[in-house]
Amino acid sequence: MSATIIHGDCIEEIDNMPKESIDLTVTSPPYDNLRTYEGSLQWHEGIWKQVISGLYRVTKEGGVVVWVVGDSTIKGSETGTSFKQALYAMECGFNLHDTMVYQKDNPPPVGGKNRYYQSFEYMFVLSKGAPKTFKAITKERRNKWNDKRTSRVKGFTRASDGSFVKKLVKINETVKINNIWKYVVGGGNSVDYGTKHPAAFPPTLASDHIKSWSNEGDTVFDPFLGSGTTGKVATQLNRNFIGVEKVEKYFDISQERIKSVQPQLI
Numbered sequence: 001m002s003a004t005i006i007h008g009d010c011i012e013e014i015d016n017m018p019k020e021s022i023d024l025t026v027t028s029p030p031y032d033n034l035r036t037y038e039g040s041l042q043w044h045e046g047i048w049k050q051v052i053s054g055l056y057r058v059t060k061e062g063g064v065v066v067w068v069v070g071d072s073t074i075k076g077s078e079t080g081t082s083f084k085q086a087l088y089a090m091e092c093g094f095n096l097h098d099t100m101v102y103q104k105d106n107p108p109p110v111g112g113k114n115r116y117y118q119s120f121e122y123m124f125v126l127s128k129g130a131p132k133t134f135k136a137i138t139k140e141r142r143n144k145w146n147d148k149r150t151s152r153v154k155g156f157t158r159a160s161d162g163s164f165v166k167k168l169v170k171i172n173e174t175v176k177i178n179n180i181w182k183y184v185v186g187g188g189n190s191v192d193y194g195t196k197h198p199a200a201f202p203p204t205l206a207s208d209h210i211k212s213w214s215n216e217g218d219t220v221f222d223p224f225l226g227s228g229t230t231g232k233v234a235t236q237l238n239r240n241f242i243g244v245e246k247v248e249k250y251f252d253i254s255q256e257r258i259k260s261v262q263p264q265l266i
Contacts (some may be wrong), residue, residue, distance in 0.1 A: 026230045095126065
């Protein structure tokens, strides 16, 4: 396995990457102009269009981009930028394979006087053709009979003597989860969550997507590496990883976190 962490501008670095070299991208781009990221941020339609078109070029056929994004609220109304980005990705050739929701179990009370508190972000799953990999995250199936029953009756069949016999079917022990994923947010300065970064997402979010859309040995990419959550989790899951981060202090944090998993990878 290998891990490459690049201190630079993601547009320039994506342009330098080989065509169709990435199996999975898991990233969270800047949300409108909500944060300046140490004064490094210039984020507008002209920028994100270059990023998305570049991601299409470097994504393998059957590869996936998970684009975790939200909108700012200006004068009481949401910008809708997240939808514009998803629609532009489709213009570039991506399929909008799934519109998922990242629901925050403990959101801060953000919202206006005439709005409900905001508690979720979108996770647009963009695929280049049909996804080559999908391994569903599952949960234990709830038994509505509240017992240890492993089968249920599904009709009757007639025996040779004319009597009726119950037709049984097995009850699955696990079931695929839905596309609304709930995570606790926050964590302060915990290295396991995202040291000193203002917008780190939960490691389990990265893990669940990496497990869902890639295999061991695949190459995972994050062009907005931030505190390195995607990179740390990808190396833990035996994926190759490439990450780009423009802000030097976050780049240093990312290196530290990924080296904590496997020092020889960088």
